[in-house]
Amino acid sequence: MRVEVVTIGTELLLGFTLDTNGADLGRALAAAGADVARRTSVPDDEASVRAAVGEALARTGFVITTGGLGPTPDDLTKQAIAALLGRRLVPDQGVLHALEERFRRHGRWPMPAANRRQADVPEGATVLPNPRGTAPGLWLEDAQGRTVVMLPGVPRELRGLLADEVLPRVAARSAGQVVLSRTLRTTGAPESAVAERVAPVEDELPPLSLAFLPSTDGVDLRLTARGLDRAEADAHLTRAATRLRERLGDHYYGMDGSDLAAVVLDAVRAHGRRLAVAESCTGGLLGARLTAVPGASAAFVGAVVAYADDVKRDQLGVPAETLARHGAVSEETVRAMAEGARRAFGADCVIAITGIAGPTGGTPDKPVGTVCLAAGRSADVRVATRVFPGDRTEIRQHGAQAGLDLLRRLLIA
Amino acid sequence: MRVEVVTIGTELLLGFTLDTNGADLGRALAAAGADVARRTSVPDDEASVRAAVGEALARTGFVITTGGLGPTPDDLTKQAIAALLGRRLVPDQGVLHALEERFRRHGRWPMPAANRRQADVPEGATVLPNPRGTAPGLWLEDAQGRTVVMLPGVPRELRGLLADEVLPRVAARSAGQVVLSRTLRTTGAPESAVAERVAPVEDELPPLSLAFLPSTDGVDLRLTARGLDRAEADAHLTRAATRLRERLGDHYYGMDGSDLAAVVLDAVRAHGRRLAVAESCTGGLLGARLTAVPGASAAFVGAVVAYADDVKRDQLGVPAETLARHGAVSEETVRAMAEGARRAFGADCVIAITGIAGPTGGTPDKPVGTVCLAAGRSADVRVATRVFPGDRTEIRQHGAQAGLDLLRRLLIA
Numbered sequence: 001m002r003v004e005v006v007t008i009g010t011e012l013l014l015g016f017t018l019d020t021n022g023a024d025l026g027r028a029l030a031a032a033g034a035d036v037a038r039r040t041s042v043p044d045d046e047a048s049v050r051a052a053v054g055e056a057l058a059r060t061g062f063v064i065t066t067g068g069l070g071p072t073p074d075d076l077t078k079q080a081i082a083a084l085l086g087r088r089l090v091p092d093q094g095v096l097h098a099l100e101e102r103f104r105r106h107g108r109w110p111m112p113a114a115n116r117r118q119a120d121v122p123e124g125a126t127v128l129p130n131p132r133g134t135a136p137g138l139w140l141e142d143a144q145g146r147t148v149v150m151l152p153g154v155p156r157e158l159r160g161l162l163a164d165e166v167l168p169r170v171a172a173r174s175a176g177q178v179v180l181s182r183t184l185r186t187t188g189a190p191e192s193a194v195a196e197r198v199a200p201v202e203d204e205l206p207p208l209s210l211a212f213l214p215s216t217d218g219v220d221l222r223l224t225a226r227g228l229d230r231a232e233a234d235a236h237l238t239r240a241a242t243r244l245r246e247r248l249g250d251h252y253y254g255m256d257g258s259d260l261a262a263v264v265l266d267a268v269r270a271h272g273r274r275l276a277v278a279e280s281c282t283g284g285l286l287g288a289r290l291t292a293v294p295g296a297s298a299a300f301v302g303a304v305v306a307y308a309d310d311v312k313r314d315q316l317g318v319p320a321e322t323l324a325r326h327g328a329v330s331e332e333t334v335r336a337m338a339e340g341a342r343r344a345f346g347a348d349c350v351i352a353i354t355g356i357a358g359p360t361g362g363t364p365d366k367p368v369g370t371v372c373l374a375a376g377r378s379a380d381v382r383v384a385t386r387v388f389p390g391d392r393t394e395i396r397q398h399g400a401q402a403g404l405d406l407l408r409r410l411l412i413a
Numbered sequence: 414m415r416v417e418v419v420t421i422g423t424e425l426l427l428g429f430t431l432d433t434n435g436a437d438l439g440r441a442l443a444a445a446g447a448d449v450a451r452r453t454s455v456p457d458d459e460a461s462v463r464a465a466v467g468e469a470l471a472r473t474g475f476v477i478t479t480g481g482l483g484p485t486p487d488d489l490t491k492q493a494i495a496a497l498l499g500r501r502l503v504p505d506q507g508v509l510h511a512l513e514e515r516f517r518r519h520g521r522w523p524m525p526a527a528n529r530r531q532a533d534v535p536e537g538a539t540v541l542p543n544p545r546g547t548a549p550g551l552w553l554e555d556a557q558g559r560t561v562v563m564l565p566g567v568p569r570e571l572r573g574l575l576a577d578e579v580l581p582r583v584a585a586r587s588a589g590q591v592v593l594s595r596t597l598r599t600t601g602a603p604e605s606a607v608a609e610r611v612a613p614v615e616d617e618l619p620p621l622s623l624a625f626l627p628s629t630d631g632v633d634l635r636l637t638a639r640g641l642d643r644a645e646a647d648a649h650l651t652r653a654a655t656r657l658r659e660r661l662g663d664h665y666y667g668m669d670g671s672d673l674a675a676v677v678l679d680a681v682r683a684h685g686r687r688l689a690v691a692e693s694c695t696g697g698l699l700g701a702r703l704t705a706v707p708g709a710s711a712a713f714v715g716a717v718v719a720y721a722d723d724v725k726r727d728q729l730g731v732p733a734e735t736l737a738r739h740g741a742v743s744e745e746t747v748r749a750m751a752e753g754a755r756r757a758f759g760a761d762c763v764i765a766i767t768g769i770a771g772p773t774g775g776t777p778d779k780p781v782g783t784v785c786l787a788a789g790r791s792a793d794v795r796v797a798t799r800v801f802p803g804d805r806t807e808i809r810q811h812g813a814q815a816g817l818d819l820l821r822r823l824l825i826a
Binding site: 011012013014015016017018019020022023024025026027028030036037038039040041042043048052055179181183190191192193195196209210211212213214222224277279281282283284285286287288289290291292294295296297300301302303304305306307308310311314315344345346357358359360387389390391392393394396 | 449
């Protein structure tokens with residue numbers, strides 16, 4: 001079953017609003033077995049809405065729109081689509097009554113005249129009740145079975161209507177076929193190296209498709225099954241994921257939404273250990289990532305953000321001589337930071353990071369992006385130096401991820 | 414000047430990736446005087462790319478694409494567009510040389526064969542150099558002046574190419590009308606309170622439009638001018654922003670992209686002081702926000718992330734009796750954390766945060782969302798308790814922002 005999505009709103013085109021509705025619809029429709037063939041964003045302009053919906057309907061016969069159902073003059077989705085399908089707009093007494101009730105309940109009475117327009121629906125449309133807001137959803141089919149579903153643009157209302165009204169109807173139409181994905185997460189190797197590892201088994205993957213998704217976290221590999229029933233799709237995905245994992249070796253760290261911080265916390269907890277952190281250039285980012293994981297306190301005890309050199313010396317006991325001789329960004333300093341954090345927190349696992357996140361502070365020997373990392377398990381401390389690409393934000397993200405990865409590799413070894 | 418944008422990537426349709434590139438392009442093009450008439454997202458499928466770009470070109474004659482320029486087999490934007498415009502793909506020696514240089518410099522040699530494909534360009538295309546990545550942008554015009562600009566999907570590379578190569582060419586083509594916005598940032602008051610403050614001057618704002626944008630940072634007020642020339646738009650925006658600032662009082666903290674962390678660092682530096690931080694529930698988030706600001710080291714010295722109670726005691730000197738009597742989330746504890754951080758770091762400005770970010774750990778007295786905050790300037794320490802809405806992530810974001818705001822109000826008083 002193929003679907004197109006049309007998201008309506010001048011804000012989307014001007015870039016003031018991210019199209020989170022389009023992404024929400026994509027995830028939900030794929031899981032319900034519909035293939036989103038195209039997404040189109042158009043401004044609050046009747047001719048644009050009519051053209052985009054008309055073209056989408058001609059291609060797939062099934063279109064979902066978001067936005068333009070509110071009470072203000074720039075809300076004109078209903079007019080555009082009613083005109084497209086040759087329907088009149090008529091007041092729906094049930095919707096009008098529900099609207100009036102809502103305004104009474106919220107103590108906003110009399111109801112503004114503009115809101116009465118929200119009770120107009122295209123003749124023959126099915127009203128999808130929206131208990132979360134004022135604009136109901138509308139489901140409109142013509143004699144040929146071509147369908148337009150109009151949903152409001154408020155994200156919470158959209159998600160509610162999707163779950164309660166739209167997805168059950170879509171799943172019933174999609175005849176059991178699903179779009180399912182599984183993602184293998186890797187870190188520590190560039191995209192081309194991951195692609196080379198995987199190349200020998202790529203022939204075995206169809207009917208699944210494979211996509212490489214690089215980010216500062218590493219490279220994700222996403223397998224997608226389309227046009228299969230759920231059991232077939234699951235079997236193919238499980239087999240393919242197993243083959244890929246064999247090829248990826250220790251670059252692989254988790255499936256789907258796995259977060260490397262959670263993987264590391266699990267490993268620390270499994271060893272019955274306590275984790276402490278010493279950060280300089282990441283400035284708290286590593287601690288923030290670890291504590292974003294619910295239940296982090298079972299393994300993580302704390303961190304020192306040693307941004308100034310005197311803090312590295314006083315709080316972490318990095319010898320002044322080490323700082324003077326090797327510099328704040330050096331393997332000697334990062335090792336001393338790790339040992340200092342372990343002592344200060346009475347921890348047995350530790351990660352330390354110091355680097356040059358830029359935009360200034362680089363030298364020919366140590367350019368911006370240079371990050372020294374240490375990971376320790378009891379007396380076993382490993383250090384590494386990396387030069388990351390990107391801007392300040394990306395270098396810091398790379399640094400936090402690489403610090404976590406260094407400890408992960410030490411703990412799984 | 415009308416433009417269409419086509420964003421390419423199966424992950425966009427499946428909703429795994431938010432289309433931030435589409436939003437970035439919208440903002441940048443509007444500011445350069447181009448009207449984005451429509452945005453289309455299509456999967457990594459040659460026929461879909463070709464159809465979408467062809468239709469967009471027929472409507473506006475100017476299309477910008479993002480994505481599908483990488484080295485993997487699902488990157489096929491160049492093939493699709495070259496076929497659409499009847500061009501062959503030919504290796505560009507300059508691009509090939511730059512690619513090889515890049516791989517050599519990063520010590521990844523020999524360059525994987527897959528990357529050689531990135532040096533193929535449609536015959537007659539202008540290469541837009543991309544020093545931030547491996548895929549250059551491509552600017553392709555046909556004999557009728559119809560133009561397709563291909564940009565990479567990596568957000569940082571896209572933004573760089575936009576600023577350096579694309580916008581100057583677009584601005585030269587557009588006739589002088591602009592869409593300009595200005596945003597006033599507030600924090601510490603709910604949307605309804607901000608709206609009440611602003612209501613008396615709303616009549617003076619047209620021809621500008623005003624939007625309220627609430628988030629965990631506070632409430633942003635965005636003024637937008639459309640259909641004016643640059644000088645008129647600037648004059649209206651400046652006058653309206655001044656009127657709004659008067660109404661907003663000390664809830665206002667900055668314009669446009671202002672970050673409260675940068676505002677606080679500036680205030681600390683202006684007082685010639687050093688800032689230290691003690692965090693529990695935010696786990697490093699506050700330090701990360703402060704150090705995300707380039708040059709933070711001129712004011713920020715460091716932080717203790719005291720996640721475990723023994724760390725609050727041993728590293729920050731919070732008395733065991735305070736913890737036992739009042740609990741880790743209490744105004745007494747947060748005050749002791751602030752004083753401990755000031756002592757430990759020899760700082761004169763300090764922020765401390767402790768709270769219950771959830772999902773578990775709430776009690777009837779202290780529900781999930783309860784956050785105790787302290788801000789200090791020398792001996793003057795203020796404490797506050799707030800209960801924030803939202804999930805773990807949002808509560809932590811609220812907490813960090815409110816901690817910064819407490820110190821801001823102390824420093825500007």
